Amino acid sequence: QSALTQPASVSGSPGQSLTISCTGTSSDVGSYNLVSWYQHHPGKAPKLMIYEGNKRPSGVSNRFSGSKSGNTASLTISGLQAEDEADYYCCSYAGSNTFYVFGTGTKVTVL
Amino acid sequence: EMQLVESGGGLVQAGGSLRLSCAASGFPFYNYWMHWVRQDPGKGLVWVSRINPDGSKTNYADSVKGRFTISRDNAKNTLYLQMNSLRAEDTAVYYCTRDINEGFDPWGQGTLVTVSS
Numbered sequence: 001q002s003a004l005t006q007p008a009s010v011s012g013s014p015g016q017s018l019t020i021s022c023t024g025t026s027s028d029v030g031s032y033n034l035v036s037w038y039q040h041h042p043g044k045a046p047k048l049m050i051y052e053g054n055k056r057p058s059g060v061s062n063r064f065s066g067s068k069s070g071n072t073a074s075l076t077i078s079g080l081q082a083e084d085e086a087d088y089y090c091c092s093y094a095g096s097n098t099f100y101v102f103g104t105g106t107k108v109t110v111l
Numbered sequence: 112e113m114q115l116v117e118s119g120g121g122l123v124q125a126g127g128s129l130r131l132s133c134a135a136s137g138f139p140f141y142n143y144w145m146h147w148v149r150q151d152p153g154k155g156l157v158w159v160s161r162i163n164p165d166g167s168k169t170n171y172a173d174s175v176k177g178r179f180t181i182s183r184d185n186a187k188n189t190l191y192l193q194m195n196s197l198r199a200e201d202t203a204v205y206y207c208t209r210d211i212n213e214g215f216d217p218w219g220q221g222t223l224v225t226v227s228s
Binding site: 003032034036038040044045046047048050051052055057089091093099100101102103104105 | 146148155156170208212213214215216218219220221
């Protein structure tokens with residue numbers, strides 16, 4: 001099972017919005033509304049930002065939102081802030097053979 | 112506060128074994144599926160294994176099937192990963208995490224496993 005495809009890097013200025021794509025297949029992203037997104041500052045524990053495609057855990061800013069169209073999921077960060085600079089990973093449930101597949105990761109830079 | 116603390120990582124020769132532990136606190140550990148996820152050096156996250164709340168069901172990534180064993184002790188609020196026949200490609204930071212509706216939260220800080228060839 002190949003990793004889900006994410007852009008290697010995206011950047012934006014403070015206050016802007018940016019979107020990270022996560023492209024899978026009809027066996028994972030396209031088949032289940034079970035995409036989650038994680039923020040990872042190197043050396044720290046990853047943090048859940050979105051689950052079940054578009055749900056935010058308690059305590060996560062509403063500047064983060066998730067969506068899906070076909071085999072591609074997306075994470076949008078609005079009102080970009082300096083502390084949003086981190087690596088972001090998507091993950092999808094992929095059925096009872098593969099179980100879970102992560103994305104390749106995207107480095108977000110705040111200019 | 113929910114917390115997961117991994118331990119047991121270290122340097123091991125190829126073919127050797129290690130057992131990782133993950134101590135959970137701040138939530139009813141016995142109610143949740145638990146997972147191990149690893150991050151290869153300079154690379155992305157990879158799902159490794161999961162176990163159901165009572166320990167009766169386990170699943171593994173193909174890359175570790177037959178070599179790794181996940182288990183748990185609900186009386187001790189502890190998750191384990193027994194890793195045998197270790198290979199250089201198993202070198203990674205290993206994280207334990209809780210399943211929340213097929214999302215993972217929280218995560219521990221991770222424990223580094225280095226396999227020398």
